[in-house]
Amino acid sequence: MPERSVATLPKAHLHLHFTGSLRIATLRDLADKHDVRLPEALLAQWPPKLSARDERGWFRFQRLYDAARACVTDESDLRRLVREAAQDDVAEGSRWLEIQVDPTSYASGLGGITPALEIVLDEARSASADLPIGVGVIVAASRLKHPMDARALARLAARHAGDGPGEVIGFGLSNDERRGVTTDFAPAFRIARKAGLASVPHSGELLGPDAVNETLGSLQPSRLGHGVRSVESHSVLNRVVDSGVALEVCPGSNVALGVYRTPQEVPLRTLAEAGATIALGADDPLLFGNRLADQYRSAREDHGFTDRELAALARSSIDASFAPADVRKAAYADIDAWLESPGDQAQRDVDDA
Structure with missing residues (x-):
């Protein structure tokens, strides 16, 4: 029986950065609109070759991200970005998207x-x-x-807190996790939690299990952005699993940034077998050249996940989301329907293209 299309598998997308969600064609269009000269790596050489193994590698990644962000300047740009991110997710089977933004950038x-x-x-x-x-x-x-800037953002997020579409549902901490002191951001997360917002900081991609431990203790996360390197310590991985903290695993990001040399080295199977709640994410498709469905293709092709296991990953993404109850209920039913449907060779050909 042909494999089912990962693009039609209902799922949630919980790790997508605002500027990083841009279509490359849209970025180039916005660059022309605002007369911004893009680096060659965002033109003929796209997707760029990246690494974050050292400060120089991260600087190059950040320089490209900043170049893209400079093209998003007016209201119509922001609206276009949000709309296209949603459209792209719909095309890949996503029923719920949580997009991450630092409004100070715009x-x-x-x-x-x-x-x-x-x-x-x-x-x-x-x-x-x-x-x-x-x-x-x-x-x-x-x-x-500065952590004081984080507190200002937490107060802003709190004023717009809610539990549905078009509302702030969580508060995060991003960028190079080797910078800053995690505990210094704890007051900002307390402000957010008091307003009912979920805590969703990045941790455990560029740094190892000690950083995960520190984040768990000081920021009290509901989810961790990445968290894959918790596998390097049995005790830390057990703490993650036992606490029910979900992991936003982004295989394409891990490989593109040099955390793992190949897709096969990403510890997706290890995390799943340990009982971790996993939500696959694309992180920054603009710079990594792969989107949400590609992460599910990697699970199938690089880690041998069966369709039933892919369906379990999709359910896990819904479990870890902050989607309203009606959205979750409908998504679970449609995942079951996907699993019960026959494989579609024509759609498989589209997946393989």
């Missing part, structure tokens, strides 16, 4: 962080009404900035 041309965030939220509501997907927003602070 504030200068829009009158401040509040109007920047409100534009994103408004378009997330609009896209959710127009498309068969719900879009929630995670406000994320940067490790490269």
